[in-house]
Amino acid sequence: MNDPLLKIEDLHIYYVVPIGNLKFGYRKVWVLKGIDLEVSSRTVLGIVGGSGSGKSTILRAILGFVKPARGRILYQGINLLKLKPRDRKKIAKEISYVPQEPSQSINPKMSIEDVLTEPLKSLGIAKSDIDRRIDLVLEMLDLDRSIRKMYAKELSGGMLQRIAIARAIISKPRLVLLDEPTSNLDISIQAQILNMLKDLKEELGLTYAFVSHDIDVVGYIADRIAVIASGKIVEEGPTEEILKESLHPYTQLLLNPEKTINKTTINNNLCPITGWCPWKTNKCETTSPPKTRINNRYIYCWRYTDLK
Amino acid sequence: MVLAVKSSKLYIGYELDEGIAWVVEDLNMSIESNITYCLIGESGCGKSTIGNAIAGLLPPYAYTHGKLIVMDKNVIDEGVRRFNGIRGKIVVKIPQDPASALNPYMTIGDQLDIAVKNYFRNLSDREVKAKTLELLSEVMLDREVYDMYPHQLSGGMKQRAAIALALAPEPKIIVADEPTSSLDAYLKHAIASLLKKLQREWELTMIFITHEIPIAQYVCNRVAVIYAGRIVEEGSASDVLQNPRHPYVELLLKAYPKRLARERLTDIPGMPPPPGRYPQGCKFVPRCPYVFNRCRIEEPPLIALGNRLIRCWRYYE
Numbered sequence: 001m002n003d004p005l006l007k008i009e010d011l012h013i014y015y016v017v018p019i020g021n022l023k024f025g026y027r028k029v030w031v032l033k034g035i036d037l038e039v040s041s042r043t044v045l046g047i048v049g050g051s052g053s054g055k056s057t058i059l060r061a062i063l064g065f066v067k068p069a070r071g072r073i074l075y076q077g078i079n080l081l082k083l084k085p086r087d088r089k090k091i092a093k094e095i096s097y098v099p100q101e102p103s104q105s106i107n108p109k110m111s112i113e114d115v116l117t118e119p120l121k122s123l124g125i126a127k128s129d130i131d132r133r134i135d136l137v138l139e140m141l142d143l144d145r146s147i148r149k150m151y152a153k154e155l156s157g158g159m160l161q162r163i164a165i166a167r168a169i170i171s172k173p174r175l176v177l178l179d180e181p182t183s184n185l186d187i188s189i190q191a192q193i194l195n196m197l198k199d200l201k202e203e204l205g206l207t208y209a210f211v212s213h214d215i216d217v218v219g220y221i222a223d224r225i226a227v228i229a230s231g232k233i234v235e236e237g238p239t240e241e242i243l244k245e246s247l248h249p250y251t252q253l254l255l256n257p258e259k260t261i262n263k264t265t266i267n268n269n270l271c272p273i274t275g276w277c278p279w280k281t282n283k284c285e286t287t288s289p290p291k292t293r294i295n296n297r298y299i300y301c302w303r304y305t306d307l308k
Numbered sequence: 309m310v311l312a313v314k315s316s317k318l319y320i321g322y323e324l325d326e327g328i329a330w331v332v333e334d335l336n337m338s339i340e341s342n343i344t345y346c347l348i349g350e351s352g353c354g355k356s357t358i359g360n361a362i363a364g365l366l367p368p369y370a371y372t373h374g375k376l377i378v379m380d381k382n383v384i385d386e387g388v389r390r391f392n393g394i395r396g397k398i399v400v401k402i403p404q405d406p407a408s409a410l411n412p413y414m415t416i417g418d419q420l421d422i423a424v425k426n427y428f429r430n431l432s433d434r435e436v437k438a439k440t441l442e443l444l445s446e447v448m449l450d451r452e453v454y455d456m457y458p459h460q461l462s463g464g465m466k467q468r469a470a471i472a473l474a475l476a477p478e479p480k481i482i483v484a485d486e487p488t489s490s491l492d493a494y495l496k497h498a499i500a501s502l503l504k505k506l507q508r509e510w511e512l513t514m515i516f517i518t519h520e521i522p523i524a525q526y527v528c529n530r531v532a533v534i535y536a537g538r539i540v541e542e543g544s545a546s547d548v549l550q551n552p553r554h555p556y557v558e559l560l561l562k563a564y565p566k567r568l569a570r571e572r573l574t575d576i577p578g579m580p581p582p583p584g585r586y587p588q589g590c591k592f593v594p595r596c597p598y599v600f601n602r603c604r605i606e607e608p609p610l611i612a613l614g615n616r617l618i619r620c621w622r623y624y625e
Contacts (some may be wrong), residue, residue, distance in 0.1 A: 051463065051492040156579060157351070186350035186519060191563035191575040198572075213492040220565035220573070243568050255567075257497035258526055 004038040005207050006062070006175060011035040011071035013057055031057050033231045033269070036291065044201065044208040046222030046239070048215050048254060050265065054231040055211045059177045063097055064088065093123055096168040100180040102160035106152045112163055113148040119171045137166045141196065158189035169200060178210045182217060194221055215254045219243050227251045230265040230272035237297025247299050249277050271301070279303045312379060312481055312513040313339040313362055319373035320357050320366065328371050329584025331357045332537045336610065344507050344514040346524045346545065349534035350580050356485055359517045363401040363483040364391030379480060397427070400479040404486040406470035410458040416469045417454035423476035443472040447502060464495040468502065481513045488523055500527050521564055525549050533557050536581055536591035543616025553613065554620050555596050590621065598622060
């Protein structure tokens with residue numbers, strides 16, 4: 001396999017939250033506890049998990065919005081966490097981001113043209129070139145040229161999401177981070193956006209990290225899927241294998257949600273599903289399961305570690 | 309057969325600068341008692357407006373036309389709306405965003421106590437609390453939640469608390485307006501199965517509004533697919549969602565990613581028309597792959613086809 005475009009090693013992140021209501025004091029809540037991920041060039045990595053599992057935090061860490069406590073994020077072999085701000089800016093244009101809620105990320109006071117110009121201005125691109133690029137991107141996304149003079153409030157949710165994608169690809173990035181780009185859209189619009197993302201990936205040779213809570217949406221677009229629960233990866237592998245025969249009970253839960261009532265994950269240092277796992281042993285209650293490789297995939301479960 | 313909700317030629321609209329925009333047009337709907345009836349549709353198609361009309365929560369500036377009968381009471385009669393004795397007692401609504409239904413300054417227990425006291429005036433304080441705790445256990449919340457504030461609860465727990473609040477007056481009809489849309493995949497099913505269980509045990513008529521087909525398939529007995537303010541296909545959930553006849557429903561089902569199928573999704577070109585700007589003729593004409601001349605000129609009526617209703621000229625024989 002060729003060298004991964006992005007490699008995350010042992011990523012640990014905590015957030016600081018206040019204790020109680022009227023007490024002074026703070027405590028650390030670990031949101032990511034040792035994440036290892038790899039994204040090869042021109043592939044799609046899907047990250048699936050429940051809300052609060054830390055899946056968006058991974059993307060925020062890659063973008064530099066949160067500071068990890070420990071670990072490395074390697075982009076083409078360069079550790080992003082050790083970079084000086086000036087060097088980081090050079091890499092920044094190669095990584096772009098599509099947020100979940102486009103209506104909140106697009107400035108209501110700027111016309112769409114200005115929204116799309118903004119990322120290019122900071123790269124020092126000539127004005128005539130900017131114009132050409134905007135036209136090109138609008139054409140690629142099936143948007144009419146008249147949209148340039150419009151404002152965010154005049155556009156529907158699906159259109160705004162297209163603008164957010166246009167803004168992300170206009171700087172010609174290599175890696176696009178997508179944070180639940182379709183979860184607020186209607187089914188027919190979701191299909192349009194998913195198909196468009198697939199086409200863009202082929203046309204422009206993009207690499208995606210696609211975060212979603214819907215395993216079927218991720219299954220449609222991703223080459224590999226990482227399932228994450230309470231800040232830990234529980235299973236990672238090729239999409240077909242994960243969807244066809246998932247090994248970890250948590251993945252099976254995501255695939256057959258109708259079987260569950262009140263099955264929650266626990267945020268501690270152990271396996272997140274010790275509360276209800278059918279295969280629980282004494283070992284699970286004392287130590288966290290290590291990363292185990294089975295053929296082409298990784299699993300974090302004592303059952304499989306012991307089998308090996 | 310007892311009908312819980314019946315509407316005939318119901319129109320609901322709002323005033324715009326250009327005139328009245330009719331969001332819901334010519335709605336003829338009969339919902340039997342003790343079933344879960346699903347309204348499926350995309351945003352802006354008028355499904356929440358129908359839900360609000362049944363729950364008696366239309367804003368005063370809304371225009372109505374036609375008839376709506378809830379539990380044998382004529383609640384909407386042309387422009388007149390009489391919801392006293394129905395709203396909040398016989399029909400209740402579970403909102404999309406549970407946080408909007410809960411008072412942030414009161415504990416869950418206090419809020420439920422007030423609601424229970426309001427409907428059962430001759431209960432003592434102790435009986436009220438007992439009833440509240442019973443409601444909490446019905447929705448599978450711990451006793452500790454009684455003393456907790458909404459901000460201390462997770463999204464799923466808030467939704468359960470909102471359901472308990474809705475059940476306090478012991479209603480007959482529940483309008484659940486996208487109760488699962490703000491939750492993640494497996495919580496969706498937990499809430500959906502809770503509602504399904506409550507519907508059966510309390511013998512409720514549930515009107516379940518959603519845009520998620522898997523959830524509808526799981527919860528509902530009957531399904532009405534709404535497009536541009538009108539029913540385009542209505543029938544039993546298994547018929548409509550497994551073997552759709554209307555082109556819109558057909559395409560909608562194909563647009564949802566299927567597990568392990570990697571072929572391209574069929575997307576429906578264009579977007580649903582906004583209220584007040586519905587096209588002439590059949591409202592699905594601009595996006596339909598099977599259009600012929602008649603579709604552009606005349607709107608098809610809702611006709612019976614076997615045991616389902618459908619609004620498409622292709623089946624008009």
